[in-house]
Amino acid sequence: MNRSCVTFLKRWMVFLHLLCWTSGAFIQAFGIFGMFKSQYGSIINTFKPHYASNCLIVTGAIVCCVCYLGILGSLRENHCMLISFYIVLFLLMLVELAMACIFLVVGREIDKYFEADFRHALDVYIQSTPTGNQTLKDEFHSIQARFDCCGVDGPLDWNGTLPISCCKLDPCNVFPIISWEEGCLGKLKAWFEMNFLSLGAGVVSIAILQTLCIVMSCPIMCNFRMTGRGYK
Structure with missing residues (x-):
């Protein structure tokens, strides 16, 4: 193997490792x-997906x-x-795949968590004092305004005391309030499921890219070591 081939392969290895850094x-x-998509923690609190997000942030920084x-x-x-x-990258890839599995499993099992939490949150809201549980109330209003929905299954869940966030009009200056007829449960489930599945698929794709980089780099390094050229 002449020196020009050694130089080319060496640069190719540097590029692959740079690709791993990008991953x-x-x-x-x-x-x-x-982290940004793990909202509404006061309403949906059976699971804490932001723990997996924190782990991804730390793992990515270490990678x-x-x-x-x-x-x-390489240089x-x-x-x-x-x-x-x-060795270290391989161990980190295992962590990434574990986090991806968490996102994928949460996305598929999301029905088990949502309905009970959502209904409980609505009950807490209705029973709260005007100044109590403000974070939960703000999140409920945010969901209804964002997804154009009202209550869990529909406006009847509010027992006739509709909040302003259920109103279809902008500005809402009509009484009684003209509300959205669709409940928020189905829309919120679909939103969380889509985000978790996207996160899981993205992390799996990055882990596959890292694997390809390692697989393509190892034979080059082994060849250099066996021939005694370039790498010493």
């Missing part, structure tokens, strides 16, 4: 996206740092650094 940045982005080890190992032709990089 770490995407993992962080998915985690941050999940970015570890990938510098791979890039530096300095250091086998020890490269092997350490592959």
